[in-house]
Amino acid sequence: MYDIKKVRADFPMLNGKTMQGKPLVFLDNASTTFKPYSVIKAIDEYYFEKNSNSHRGDYDLCYDMDVEIQKTRETIANFINSEPNEVVFTSGDTEALNLVAYGYALEYLKPGDKILISEVEHASNVLPWYRIAKLTGAEVCFVDIVDRRVTVDSINKAFKENKNIKLVALAHVGNVLGYMINAKEIASICHKNGALLVLDGAQSVPHMPVNFKELDADFLTFSAHKMCGPTGIGCLIGKYELLQKMATFHTGGGMNVKFNKSGEVIPLDAPAKFEAGTLNLSAIMGFRAAVNYLTELGMDNIHKHDEELFKYAISKLEGHDDIVVYNKDSNSGIIAFNIKGVFAQDEATLLNSKGIAVRSGQHCAKMIDNTIGDIATVRMSTYLYTSKEEIDIFVENLINGGDILDAYFN
Ligand code: PLP
Numbered sequence: 063m064y065d066i067k068k069v070r071a072d073f074p075m076l077n078g079k080t081m082q083g084k085p086l087v088f089l090d091n092a093s094t095t096f097k098p099y100s101v102i103k104a105i106d107e108y109y110f111e112k113n114s115n116s117h118r119g120d121y122d123l124c125y126d127m128d129v130e131i132q133k134t135r136e137t138i139a140n141f142i143n144s145e146p147n148e149v150v151f152t153s154g155d156t157e158a159l160n161l162v163a164y165g166y167a168l169e170y171l172k173p174g175d176k177i178l179i180s181e182v183e184h185a186s187n188v189l190p191w192y193r194i195a196k197l198t199g200a201e202v203c204f205v206d207i208v209d210r211r212v213t214v215d216s217i218n219k220a221f222k223e224n225k226n227i228k229l230v231a232l233a234h235v236g237n238v239l240g241y242m243i244n245a246k247e248i249a250s251i252c253h254k255n256g257a258l259l260v261l262d263g264a265q266s267v268p269h270m271p272v273n274f275k276e277l278d279a280d281f282l283t284f285s286a287h288k289m290c291g292p293t294g295i296g297c298l299i300g301k302y303e304l305l306q307k308m309a310t311f312h313t314g315g316g317m318n319v320k321f322n323k324s325g326e327v328i329p330l331d332a333p334a335k336f337e338a339g340t341l342n343l344s345a346i347m348g349f350r351a352a353v354n355y356l357t358e359l360g361m362d363n364i365h366k367h368d369e370e371l372f373k374y375a376i377s378k379l380e381g382h383d384d385i386v387v388y389n390k391d392s393n394s395g396i397i398a399f400n401i402k403g404v405f406a407q408d409e410a411t412l413l414n415s416k417g418i419a420v421r422s423g424q425h426c427a428k429m430i431d432n433t434i435g436d437i438a439t440v441r442m443s444t445y446l447y448t449s450k451e452e453i454d455i456f457v458e459n460l461i462n463g464g465d466i467l468d469a470y471f472n
Contacts, residue, residue: 063366064359070447072098072355084417087452092237092265092396092443093421094287097352104351105292108344115340117316127343134350135333141353142267142282144274144299150333151341154296155264156186158283159231161298161336162260163190165308166281167229173199175228178220178257180205180212181429182236187262188429191231203227207433210389211241217248221255230259234266234282238425238434238441240394242266249278258304264288268356268445269394270365274299286345290446291352295345298336305332314338356446364446368395371444371453378457385460388434395444398434401460406438413440416459 070076075096079086088096114123116131132146139146152158167177177191181204195202203224206216212232221227230252235242245261252259261279266272268289274282281304285296300308310317310329317338319328329335356364372395379385379399388398401409410422420442424430431437442456 063363066449069359070449073447074099076447081417081419082415087418087455089442089444089448089452089456090419090421091445092441095268095290095445096447097290097292098355100355101290101292101348101351105344105348108347116343130347131341134346137350137353138297141357142272142274142299143276145302147333148299148302148305150298150300150305150336151346152296152298153294153342154285155262155283158296158298159186159262160190161311162281163194164311165336166304167194168197169309171198171200171228175200175226176224177202178205178227178230180232181207182238182427182433183233184237184262184264185426185428187231187233210239210433212243214244214247217251221251227255227257230257231262233262235269235394237265238398238427238430238439239389240392240396241389242393245277245279265394269368271361280304286349286352289352290355292345292348294342295349302332310335312338359446367446368444371395371448371450372397374450375453375457378453382461388439397442398439400436400439406440409440412463413459416463418456418459
């Protein structure tokens with residue numbers, strides 16, 4: 063394991079920052095994460111030393127930028143076990159999912175085809191499919207949720223009950239309850255039934271080892287900002303033959319070989335054909351630094367750390383019957399809970415008054431109320447730098463936090 067004190071020293075946001083006059087306890091890591099100095103330095107390096115465009119000049123500075131992009135692609139490919147040319151840069155997870163929707167599904171789905179999703183998905187893995195269904199005449203259908211999660215049995219049942227499922231889109235780890243699906247088994251069921259699997263890795267890739275080739279998913283998406291990297295950058299990882307088959311989404315400079323006055327366009331090969339316009343170059347440099355940072359700590363260690371904190375927090379909440387936890391047996395660093403008789407947003411506001419950052423509501427998974435049986439929850443989520451002391455402060459304030467009016471009149 064790594065030394066948590068040393069790790070915390072790598073993050074400027076953990077260096078004495080306060081909120082509401084109290085030491086900041088940041089437990090909203092499923093939303094976004096802090097960046098270590100090495101990532102901030104890499105972003106700075108672009109502006110201080112490497113500032114140029116890529117693919118667009120016959121001079122060294124520009125060539126150096128091409129090298130930086132390629133190095134980042136290779137670093138990500140190593141990290142996730144894909145080929146470098148299977149790494150497409152997007153603005154984040156949401157754009158990566160939209161790229162599969164508009165580049166693949168819009169091109170290949172037809173009336174009568176089905177897209178299988180679940181009611182626990184984040185909006186970014188629901189709304190693009192609704193839009194594609196409207197545009198193609200395909201239909202969105204839902205897998206059964208069993209014990210608040212998507213199971214292999216429920217996927218098998220969905221294929222039995224629905225003919226023509228052509229695409230299955232699921233979160234590898236859910237962003238509210240943190241349950242992990244058996245992606246490898248589900249990919250195999252999808253392929254046996256002639257469907258593709260799109261794996262939303264927003265909450266898995268930052269927290270555990272994820273092996274694209276071994277899982278055999280067809281597409282995998284994630285965002286850098288949830289894994290110590292910059293905002294505005296993320297990835298679509300796709301099997302190369304599928305990327306080549308896909309239509310382009312954004313078009314413009316940098317993605318084509320040539321075009322003419324008849325409107326004919328010859329795109330470059332993947333991944334370049336999806337990367338129209340100037341890329342977020344400083345973020346690409348920061349993304350590589352983030353992946354290197356995680357790799358150095360070890361993804362197994364990061365996962366273990368989340369699991370330990372989860373177990374520690376759950377054990378401390380044991381016996382407090384007024385605290386309802388919805389995912390006691392989860393696989394992640396996410397705890398979704400409510401205090402009996404207290405509205406989730408009031409509880410989050412009260413915790414804010416104590417310097418503790420958590421999220422409340424539906425967490426962009428706006429169909430999950432059916433699964434949970436409540437319209438809103440409070441969500442605390444840890445990351446590699448979260449300390450046991452922070453969990454102590456969080457639990458202490460949950461149990462003895464005082465009245466919601468404290469938040470307003472302190
Ligand atoms: N999918 C899941 C499971 C998420 O948790 C999130 C963000 O919280 C997203 C998709 C969207 O990610 P982004 O906003 O970085 O595009």
